[in-house]
Amino acid sequence: MRNRRLAPNHTLVFDALKDAGRPVTAYQLIDALRGVGISAPPTVYRALNRLISDGLVHKLESMNAFVACTHTHAGGSAVVFAICDMCGGADEFADEAIGEQLAKRAIERGFALNKAVVELHGTCAKCTEPPLLIEQGHVS
Ligand SMILES: [Zn+2]
Ligand SMILES: [Zn+2]
Incomplete structure (x- = not known):
């Protein structure tokens, strides 16, 4: 379901992960997103969960990090x-x-x-x- 429309917040979180180009922790992601106006961790976690269930993001359990799926x-x-x-x-x-x-x-x-x-x-x-x-x- 790659072309399903994403909410603006989800797009921002996904773009930040893509820009990172490597696995990042939720904390690092929250830090990076402050610049685009997302500062509430629950917003980031909600977006991550949605992106993971959509198959756009993977969670790397052994690193406790997230990575955009390519x-x-x-x-x-x-x-x-x-x-x-x-x-x-x-x-x-x-x-x-x-x-x-x-x-x-x-x-x-x-x-x-x-x-x-x-x-x-x-x-x-x-x-x-x-x-x-x-x-x-x-x-x-
Ligand atoms: Zn290396
Ligand atoms: Zn993948």
Whole structure:
């Protein structure tokens, strides 16, 4: 339901998350929104809940943070976040094979699967790059 019209507050909260381009905590979001005239935390939380149920925002449980969704989600895929512990960035991707595996395991246990979200922690490609080699100059 991506083209459902959002209330102005919801749009502001969503735009702030998109602008952040990385997971942010509710506190950081509230801070960022002060500049556009939203200062009441309940307003922000309400907007977040709505955006999450609309599938526009994900909550990263392991970081207690929120991130704008950059995908459309096909049913059955697992949503995977590769979260960098160095820079705090999160790369989102969907994986059908993992989704199917998890759904199978859930069925075996008689578990009614609602959604499958996997949060990976580690170091992103950018942060594992070796530091730029600084040309060795003369020490004066
Ligand atoms: Zn998503
Ligand atoms: Zn990183």
